[in-house]
Amino acid sequence: MHLISRRYRRADVTWCVLATDGAQRGFDHLAVAWEDLHHASADELRAMLDTLHRWEADTDPTGTRLPRAKRHDDKTVVTWTAA
Numbered sequence: 001m002h003l004i005s006r007r008y009r010r011a012d013v014t015w016c017v018l019a020t021d022g023a024q025r026g027f028d029h030l031a032v033a034w035e036d037l038h039h040a041s042a043d044e045l046r047a048m049l050d051t052l053h054r055w056e057a058d059t060d061p062t063g064t065r066l067p068r069a070k071r072h073d074d075k076t077v078v079t080w081t082a083a
Contacts, residue, residue: 014081022075023076025073032048045077053075056071056072
């Protein structure tokens with residue numbers, strides 16, 4: 001298990017995306033821009049995760065294109081925007 005931790009001044013952060021490695025690695029592999037996740041609605045995020053899940057199941061079930069320890073890893077994404 002790995003953790004990346006960063007600290008920023010609150011005034012310098014206007015938005016952020018938190019993702020489990022299962023979501024992050026898949027989105028990076030499929031070249032999804034993190035800015036696209038920031039502006040996505042909950043339904044759009046759900047659709048993106050479903051698309052990633054289907055890609056793993058249908059296109060890369062054995063992890064040839066995106067090596068992974070198990071067929072499907074957990075995929076969670078949280079977005080936050082400053083009020």
